[in-house]
Amino acid sequence: MSDSVGVVKTKFVTFKDDFFFESGRVISQVTVAYETYGTLNEKKDNAILVCHALTGSAHAAGFNREDEQKPGWWDSMIGPGKAFDTNKYFVICSNFLGSCFGTTGPSSIDPHSKKRYALKFPVVTVRDMVKLQKKLVDHLGIEVLHSVAGGSMGGMQALEWGVTFPYATKSIIPIAASAAITPMAISFNAIAKFAIMKDPNWRGGDYYDDVMPTDGLAIARMAGHITYMSDESFHGKFGRRYSAYEGIYDFQGFFEVENYLRYNGYKFTEFYDANTYLYVLKAMDIFDLSYGRNSLKDALRLVTAQSLFITFTSDFLFPPYQTEEIVNLMKEIGQNPQWENIQSDYGHDAFLLEFEVQTGIVRDFLEKVK
Amino acid sequence: MSDSVGVVKTKFVTFKDDFFFESGRVISQVTVAYETYGTLNEKKDNAILVCHALTGSAHAAGFNREDEQKPGWWDSMIGPGKAFDTNKYFVICSNFLGSCFGTTGPSSIDPHSKKRYALKFPVVTVRDMVKLQKKLVDHLGIEVLHSVAGGSMGGMQALEWGVTFPYATKSIIPIAASAAITPMAISFNAIAKFAIMKDPNWRGGDYYDDVMPTDGLAIARMAGHITYMSDESFHGKFGRRYSAYEGIYDFQGFFEVENYLRYNGYKFTEFYDANTYLYVLKAMDIFDLSYGRNSLKDALRLVTAQSLFITFTSDFLFPPYQTEEIVNLMKEIGQNPQWENIQSDYGHDAFLLEFEVQTGIVRDFLEKVK
Incomplete structure (x- = not known):
């Protein structure tokens, strides 16, 4: 190249x-x-x-x-x-x-x-x-x-x-x-922060020798992901397409956009640290x-x-x-x-x-x- | 009256x-x-x-x-x-x-x-x-x-x-x-759903005889709250006002909008059932x-x-x-x-x-x- x-x-x-x-x-x-x-x-x-x-x-x-x-x-x-x-x-x-x-x-x-x-x-x-x-x-x-x-x-x-x-x-x-940033942007970050800090595995930030607060961090990333896109790009990328192997009447059936957010949310936890995410959100907020x-x-x-x-x-x-x-x-x-x-x-x-x-x-x- | x-x-x-x-x-x-x-x-x-x-x-x-x-x-x-x-x-x-x-x-x-x-x-x-x-x-x-x-x-x-x-x-x-609803609205609901279902107290929905998944439901409500407002109303109602008793360099210091979301999120858990929230979000999504x-x-x-x-x-x-x-x-x-x-x-x-x-x-x- x-x-x-x-x-x-x-x-x-x-x-x-x-x-x-x-x-x-x-x-x-x-x-x-x-x-x-x-x-x-x-x-x-x-x-x-x-x-x-x-x-x-x-x-x-x-x-x-x-x-x-x-x-x-x-x-x-x-x-x-x-x-x-x-x-x-x-x-x-x-x-x-x-x-x-x-x-x-x-x-x-x-x-x-x-x-x-x-x-x-x-x-x-x-x-x-x-x-x-x-x-x-x-x-x-x-x-x-x-x-x-x-x-x-x-x-x-x-x-x-x-x-x-x-x-x-x-x-x-x-x-x-x-x-x-706008108060609305602060609000999105608040969702992320609470999701991490309320994950029992976060344990006041002392999780390094134990299990990571993976669920909280994944949800935090999902909330962030919404803000990176737009109504138009959501329509263009996903529309209302539903998972091919789940029914709309399945309680845990998901739209493709939900699967995408979940996949990327958890992928993020493989390389990003939860406390760090809290710190950088804070820096952005203030x-x-x-x-x-x-x-x-x-x-x-x-x-x-x-x-x-x-x-x-x-x-x-x-x-x-x-x-x-x-x-x-x-x-x-x-x-x-x-x-x-x-x-x-x-x-x-x-x-x-x-x-x-x-x-x-x-x-x-x-x-x-x- | x-x-x-x-x-x-x-x-x-x-x-x-x-x-x-x-x-x-x-x-x-x-x-x-x-x-x-x-x-x-x-x-x-x-x-x-x-x-x-x-x-x-x-x-x-x-x-x-x-x-x-x-x-x-x-x-x-x-x-x-x-x-x-x-x-x-x-x-x-x-x-x-x-x-x-x-x-x-x-x-x-x-x-x-x-x-x-x-x-x-x-x-x-x-x-x-x-x-x-x-x-x-x-x-x-x-x-x-x-x-x-x-x-x-x-x-x-x-x-x-x-x-x-x-x-x-x-x-x-x-x-x-x-x-x-739009795929973007589905995404907000996804945050809410994951927040509830990943709360360990949710236990596959069988929480009625035990502790409620309060944190998950509160975060779910916060995510919803964002969608009920607008960039304009966030500015008008909160702006970037910071809590009077916390410093901006305090790790857990909050903007007023964060305190508002948190307060209302937890207030919601006093009268709303977590499984019900999952069901009504599903109804809205599909x-x-x-x-x-x-x-x-x-x-x-x-x-x-x-x-x-x-x-x-x-x-x-x-x-x-x-x-x-x-x-x-x-x-x-x-x-x-x-x-x-x-x-x-x-x-x-x-x-x-x-x-x-x-x-x-x-x-x-x-x-x-x-």
């Missing part, structure tokens, strides 16, 4: 100094898992940081093994000739703080107690994630990024980069994101770009990077009106954001699926960034 | 003959709980059947006790001078088949085994509910109803009445309903007006009643386009349905809340019914 970055190894770096959380908590020896694609040029000015979403990882493109079945989560956007063209750019993706794919999080071993952190891990915020990414970028010897991009919670990180480190990135590309900055407008005054916002018409988890609000405020204060509201039936998942239309938009934007 | 029907007693009738379910199953001695408001005239032609929604009961108006705090679920619409004017009409509301408020359902005692039915109860369909309502109407000596009205699953029943018993009602008023009738268009050919459809713009559980489809098909086959799509931010709950605008529409419609 000439447009693939090929086989890529996940790298790790551990920072020996203390890491201070937004909450005031401190931990030491934070490890970051990350991958890079393409080559950093001599001037070190061609680096782009890509930020992953809720349950993503550092593995954004290519394959970790020759025989890996599925490429990284944004492989359609990262590679030679793609939107994030690895012939031109040095693309970095790191697993965010609090996750369970190599970067320190609730399922990591606390170096002091030699036991897993579980609920002793500090509450993580998007700002914490961004601060750790900055440490990684420093570690790689990069002073100024060409861009920071990401979808969903990755877009929140891109936005936060623009406000927290305006001097360290020339541009930001928040996709399918917002400055704070993210508020304006927090401690007087107002959203004042927060946005700090942005000096060029900005490209992308939204999708059928995304009800991060409705386009939220980005419209940001864009309008930025214009009011004399900034010049670019906003593309893409017509799509894929709902929130569109940022992963609508790569063709995004490619043109992102490529043109990155060309113009100075 | 001059516009209240006052204190009303719930009545009961038990039918001695066998009841045949759509599934082919049979049970005997079905009891129906019902209430009536107003007076049946001598010609017995002023009766209106009101059908309740998913978790409703026969108690649609007035008070069951002098000291009851909250009136029946549609008290704003039923009473002297109200939309369903009890000075003119004899209003009947019965608890539907499979529910847990007096009518026979999964939590009832099986007269043969003397034990609760639990999962031995047959799967109930909206057609089964409607057939039992017809028995009640016959029992009351009414040959032709003036109207059958209801919101949500109550609207599905009204629609089914129009198709199953065209000779027995002069009009139908399906509100915030559809001919079959309802399809076209089932066994070749097509939706052919099903609608059977309707001879005058029809008034009401929808609400922000209702994403029963989106207005579903009613539009019905109305368009009815017009194609020469019928003359009236459809009012009411601008409202209340989401699906609007059928319970937007009583002022509904009152005018319903009153005028009922006047014209011949």
Whole structure:
């Protein structure tokens, strides 16, 4: 595959100094898992940081093994000739703080107690994630990024980069994101949180030496899954098709959409940690770009990077009106954001699926960034 | 209160003959709980059947006790001078088949085994509910109803009445309903179902002599609650307000919307039975007006009643386009349905809340019914 970055190894770096959380908590020896694609040029000015979403990882493109079945989560956007063209750019993706794919999080071993952190891990915020990414970028010897991009919670990180480190990135590309999620989105996350915490196997988060709260985590994922789709995509993908081997009058007979949600819910429990899911949901819930900055407008005054916002018409988890609000405020204060509201039936998942239309938009934007 | 029907007693009738379910199953001695408001005239032609929604009961108006705090679920619409004017009409509301408020359902005692039915109860369909309502109407000596009205699953029943018993009602008023729910609505119900069935206390439905699957049922209700509101009503009612006594960096700190969902979720478990919830969700999922009738268009050919459809713009559980489809098909086959799509931010709950605008529409419609 000439447009693939090929086989890529996940790298790790551990920072020996203390890491201070937004909450005031401190931990030491934070490890970051990350991958890079393409080559950093001599001037070190061609680096782009890509930020992953809720349950993503550092593995954004290519394959970790020759025989890996599925490429990284944004492989359609990262590679030679793609939107994030690895012939031109040095693309970095790191697993965010609090996750369970190599970067320190609730399922990591606390170096002091030699036991897993579980609920002793500090509450993580998007700002914490961004601060750790900055440490990684420093570690790689990069002073100024060409861009920071990401979808969903990755877009929140891109936005936060623009406000927290305006001097360290020339541009930001928040996709399918917002400055704070809606109360409706919080409600979906609440279903997920209660499902996990009410699973008797969760046991206050101390389940690592025993059975996992699999049912709770599966139900949590199912609730999330609904928000990634749209009324249109549910119709298109499933309609009201019923299982071929069950009757509609069978008490436990299921529609195909139910089987799909269940299958993917339980599949998720094979690779994701329940406490981690609670922590990342919390980070998503409490993210508020304006927090401690007087107002959203004042927060946005700090942005000096060029900005490209992308939204999708059928995304009800991060409705386009939220980005419209940001864009309008930025214009009011004399900034010049670019906003593309893409017509799509894929709902929130569109940022992963609508790569063709995004490619043109992102490529043109990155060309113009100075 | 001059516009209240006052204190009303719930009545009961038990039918001695066998009841045949759509599934082919049979049970005997079905009891129906019902209430009536107003007076049946001598010609017995002023009766209106009101059908309740998913978790409703026969108690649609007035008070069951002098000291009851909250009136029946549609008290704003039923009473002297109200939309369903009890000075003119004899209003009947019965608890539907499979529910847990007096009518026979999964939590009832099986007269043969003397034990609760639990999962031995047959799967109930909206057609089964409607057939039992017809028995009640016959029992009351009414040959032709003036109207059958209801919101949500109550609207599905009204629609089914129009198709199953065209000779027995002069009009139908399906509100915030559809001919079959969307796959997205099925998905929300799936979350609810899995939450209950994965609660270890559910024990295959045999929990009546032990602890109730309270957590599962509470989570199920929370999932339902989301679908009754709208993005707008979530913003209006809660915004992103955070609990006054918890910090945003507290792992178990909650937004007000989370506390609200939790409170109402657990409150629900005090009066609703978990198996019953599974059965009524199933009935909602599998309802399809076209089932066994070749097509939706052919099903609608059977309707001879005058029809008034009401929808609400922000209702994403029963989106207005579903009613539009019905109305368009009815017009194609020469019928003359009236459809009012009411601008409202209340989401699906609007059928319970937007009583002022509904009152005018319903009153005028009922006047014209011949």
